[in-house]
Each structure stands twice: as structure tokens, then as C-alpha cells.
Amino acid sequence: MAKYHHGNLRHDLIQVATELLAVEGTHGLSLRKMAQKAGVSHNAPYMHFADKEAVLAAIAEEGFRLLAVEVEAAIERSDRQNTRQQLIAASEAYVRFAQARPNHLQVMFAPYDAVKYPDLLAASAASLDRLFELVKSGRENGKLVAGDPHVMTKAIWSMVHGIASISIAYQTTTILSANDSATDVVSVFINYLLDGMATKD
Amino acid sequence: MAKYHHGNLRHDLIQVATELLAVEGTHGLSLRKMAQKAGVSHNAPYMHFADKEAVLAAIAEEGFRLLAVEVEAAIERSDRQNTRQQLIAASEAYVRFAQARPNHLQVMFAPYDAVKYPDLLAASAASLDRLFELVKSGRENGKLVAGDPHVMTKAIWSMVHGIASISIAYQTTTILSANDSATDVVSVFINYLLDGMATKD
């Protein structure tokens, strides 16, 4: 009997796949498993995705949206008078996200064809919007000097993503810091960088 | 007929697997393909490796050694009187490595069990030795102030690895810099960071 799926299978598949990714890891995630978990035949996913990579791209895209929400929330929670504190809060949220969802971040930063997945590229660019705004307001406050705010944003992003990426790779054996957690180290590293971007007088 | 393999199969497998990784990507790398390419039965690898992950760990370990060699060479080529220039040269070499061997770097920074692969952990730690020495001599020169040289080294590492990691993920669509290559951006970002670590007077 043909037991059709209820509502939006595409959405459900992404949901189920994300859970599977968190539990089983990148290697444990298979099209067949996610189809079964969604209560559908093993090739139903091909109705909504060209191939497995397309599913991963969709998961990645969703991940960037989630990341943006958490960074946004962290900024809202922090002292609005202090741009530096807000930048650090945003950075800490980024690293916390990475540690809470290491497999997800890995999928987000796999190499995709940007032409093939324009929505993914857009979502990842949008996840930096709040950071960019902070850098701009830091310049207006006179706290952050130096040239292009785009360049400064990307420098901060690189620093934060490096911490996140390394802390995932070395899990328990925290090579980053002897005893402290990775989030503890964030403010130290970011402060170095912001000092280099700050007015010297 | 039992056609035994000549010399060191373990070494040959790592060699062959690394080539396969470069050409076919992380997904195209299979135990069966590398066995075939090494001229050996599909389960001969199990004589030398517990499972596929162990092969990847060996490839990763070899990668950290390669990286260390290239960073070392870049430092030797640069101005020995100028610690900052040496740090930038080392950083650029790191990013160049990442762009020349993106799949290799990805395997190097996959999450491994440190207890299971102590040699991998040692090789990755050793790849930072030269950077650490530069930071120390920078402190003695009075060029780099601030606290623990270990912390400073890891901050630089995070920045550089972040640039490398992001530039791999976004390949052609260089989200990092509008027109410049990723290596061009390295000196700008690292200079921000080193300014933050430099003496203020």
C-alpha cells in the first residue's frame, strides 16, 4: 500500500537528519537511516534532494541560521554600552555552539559548491551580520580604529572559528588550554586581537 | 598463489591513501581502493591498521609532519632579524599548505580519540614547536609583551587555522577577501593580533 507522508517531508528529513547527525556523528548519517527514521522508503529523499550532499547542504544552512540566533541572543544579553563586551559575548556564543554541536559545525564548514547551494552561502554570510554591526558601532564609538570594517569582521571571525575548530578536534585533550574550557580562552584571545584594532594613544 | 607484498606495506598504504585523498577527496577514499592501488587484497590493510579510522589517523599524523617541515622552511627563508616577519611567514606557509592540500587538512582536524592515537597528538603538538620558539624570542626581543608564551602561541595558531579552515570551506567564493587570495589576508590579520600583543608605549 502506498502510505504517503503527511506534511512537509523535506522539512522532516532535515529535522531527523540533524538529530541523527548529533547522535551518530557524520559517519553514522545515512540517507537510508534518515528515511527510515522519517517513516518513508529509502529513496523518498530523492524527491526533495538531488543527492546526499544536497541534504548535508540543507543541514548546514539550517545550522548557520541556528548559530545566528544564538549569537544574536548572546549579544542581547550583554552590556549594550560596551561594544568590546558584546563582541566577546558573541564570540563565546559561537564557540559554545561549536562545542554543543560539533558534528553540525563540521558539516557547516565542509567544502560545498557555492553555485550549487546559493542559499547556504547566503545563510552563512548572514550569520556574520551582527558581528559586522558590532564592528561598525565600535568604530563610531572610537573604540576600534583601523581600516575596512569588513576586514576587521573577518579577522574576528577567523580567530573565533579557529578556536572553535581546534577545540572540536581536540575534544577532551584540550590542547588549547591546560585546564580552562575553550570558552574561557575566547575572551583572552579576542582581547589580544581587539587590542590590536583599538586606538593607540 | 600468495603474492606477498615487498617491503613496508604500512608505509606504502599511507602513501597511496594520501594520493587518493588528494585526488578523490575525503569521500572517495576507501580501504578497498587503497588496497587495490597498493596491489594487495582488500583486507590486507587490517594487518597494519585496526580499522579505517586508524588509517586516517596515520594520514593525519603524516600531514602534521609535512606541515611542520613547510612552516620550518618558510621561517628559514625569511628575515631572521625580524621576528614579526618570521611569524607572518610561518602563518602564510600554514595557509598555503591548507590550500594545496585541503582534504589533508580536513583529515588532520577531524576529531580523533587522543588516547587511541598518541602519536598523532604528539605530531600535532610538535608542529607548533617552531611557532612557540618564535613567540619566545619575540618576548626576549621586547617585541611581544603580555603573559604566557604558550597562550600567545595558541592565539596565533587559532587565528591562522581559522583563516585556513574558512578559506578551504569557501574555495572559489572567497568570502574571506573580495579579490585577494587567502595568503594575502594572513599578514593583515596576523598584524592586528601581533599589534595587540606588542608593547604599548
Place this chain on the structure above:
DNA sequence: ACCTGAACACCGTTCAAGT
């Protein structure tokens, strides 16, 4: 000790159907 061949459960993907 080192390697092989057959076998197992699992993949991604395709294709001919069904409604």
C-alpha cells in the same frame, strides 16, 4: 606473521512502476 577469498550487513543511486 602476513596475506587471500568468500561472506555479511550496509551504503548511495537508478529505474520501472504504482497512485
Place this chain on the structure above:
DNA sequence: ACCTGAACACCGTTCAAGT
């Protein structure tokens, strides 16, 4: 349009052998 079932080539891993 949306889904299914059978089929294909490929995988990692195990196991009983062979030398």
C-alpha cells in the same frame, strides 16, 4: 507530483583458510 520495491555497484569488517 510523490512515493515504493527491486536491482546495481560499492563499502567496512569478519572469518576461515592458506603459506
